[in-house]
Amino acid sequence: MIWGIMVKASNTKKVRIQEQKPDLRIVKEVKTKPYSDIDLNNWKDYSHIKTDTWWEFASRDKSNGHSNEYHGNYIPQIAQQLYERFTKKGDIVLDMFLGSGTSAIEALHMGRRCIGVELKPEQVDIVSNKFSPKELVTDINLICSDSANEEVKEKIQARLDVMRRDKAQFLVLHPPYDDIIKFSDKKEDLSNCANTEEFYNLFKKVAQNGYDMLEKGRFAALIIGDKYANGEIVPLGADCANKMREIGFKMKAVIVKNMEGNERAKGKTANLWRYRALNGGFYIFKHEYIYVFQKV
Numbered sequence: 001m002i003w004g005i006m007v008k009a010s011n012t013k014k015v016r017i018q019e020q021k022p023d024l025r026i027v028k029e030v031k032t033k034p035y036s037d038i039d040l041n042n043w044k045d046y047s048h049i050k051t052d053t054w055w056e057f058a059s060r061d062k063s064n065g066h067s068n069e070y071h072g073n074y075i076p077q078i079a080q081q082l083y084e085r086f087t088k089k090g091d092i093v094l095d096m097f098l099g100s101g102t103s104a105i106e107a108l109h110m111g112r113r114c115i116g117v118e119l120k121p122e123q124v125d126i127v128s129n130k131f132s133p134k135e136l137v138t139d140i141n142l143i144c145s146d147s148a149n150e151e152v153k154e155k156i157q158a159r160l161d162v163m164r165r166d167k168a169q170f171l172v173l174h175p176p177y178d179d180i181i182k183f184s185d186k187k188e189d190l191s192n193c194a195n196t197e198e199f200y201n202l203f204k205k206v207a208q209n210g211y212d213m214l215e216k217g218r219f220a221a222l223i224i225g226d227k228y229a230n231g232e233i234v235p236l237g238a239d240c241a242n243k244m245r246e247i248g249f250k251m252k253a254v255i256v257k258n259m260e261g262n263e264r265a266k267g268k269t270a271n272l273w274r275y276r277a278l279n280g281g282f283y284i285f286k287h288e289y290i291y292v293f294q295k296v
């Protein structure tokens with residue numbers, strides 16, 4: 001005798017078929033948030049998803065076309081965690097500081113799409129070579145522009161129209177950490193500001209543009225570290241996070257991430273830094289931050 005239970009799903013609800021026994025099929029309702037595909041009815045299946053504020057990664061993921069050829073890129077595992085938690089398949093991630101395209105590569109790999117803005121034309125060329133001509137129309141759109149300029153919003157909107165969405169569904173902000181790494185000589189470059197106040201002002205303009213292009217209810221991530229200058233800490237992370245709160249973002253999480261795998265081999269200089277720390281009364285940075293926000 002064939003015996004089984006079919007739980008009927010309503011027209012509007014998605015269903016998931018669970019095989020319990022070979023001939024017993026239970027159709028179970030899927031419970032998701034509007035911004036994620038994570039099935040909360042099967043939340044125990046997501047043990048790979050981080051839910052605490054300490055993120056430690058042993059090394060950089062170099063699969064799927066990722067590399068660390070660009071000084072200052074973030075590790076793909078950050079995008080993997082954030083996209084699964086805060087985006088659905090087909091959603092558009094907007095990255096206002098695209099750099100080497102980590103956000104775009106991972107978006108494609110995870111069935112998401114990406115619009116990336118980057119100031120340096122040569123960098124945009126390098127990233128566009130990582131995708132096929134078709135992908136560059138349907139899934140990945142690259143814009144060479146100053147993200148702090150309000151005009152960037154029209155360019156982003158034009159790409160959103162092509163991709164048939166009104167707004168982006170997730171925002172990534174991975175700015176220069178002030179002047180720690182100088183990315184170009186351009187005056188619009190956030191790594192090239194006359195002082196940290198100017199950096200904060202430009203950052204706030206970029207964050208405002210990102211806010212305006214983000215769908216209500218959706219999430220944003222700020223990836224950043226602090227710096228030392230003139231014998232004291234400059235809390236770039238907290239200060240930039242506060243700029244985002246001033247704009248209207250609701251702060252949801254402050255995640256601390258280890259920097260292992262970020263840096264190129266420090267080798268001989270490691271001991272020198274230890275000496276400097278002991279001598280100067282400070283501690284060597286081993287962490288950076290991922291601030292998570294929601295547009296409410």
Ligand SMILES: C[S@@+](CC[C@H](N)C(=O)[O-])C[C@H]1O[C@@H](n2cnc3c(N)ncnc32)[C@H](O)[C@@H]1O
Nearest residue numbers: 073074097099100102119146147174183189190
């Ligand atoms: C920290 S890197 C981002 C790295 C990127 N997340 C990755 O994984 O490759 C910051 C990037 O912002 C770019 N940038 C600086 N000022 C900018 C501006 N005003 N508009 C757009 N991009 C800018 C720099 O050229 C640099 O590539």
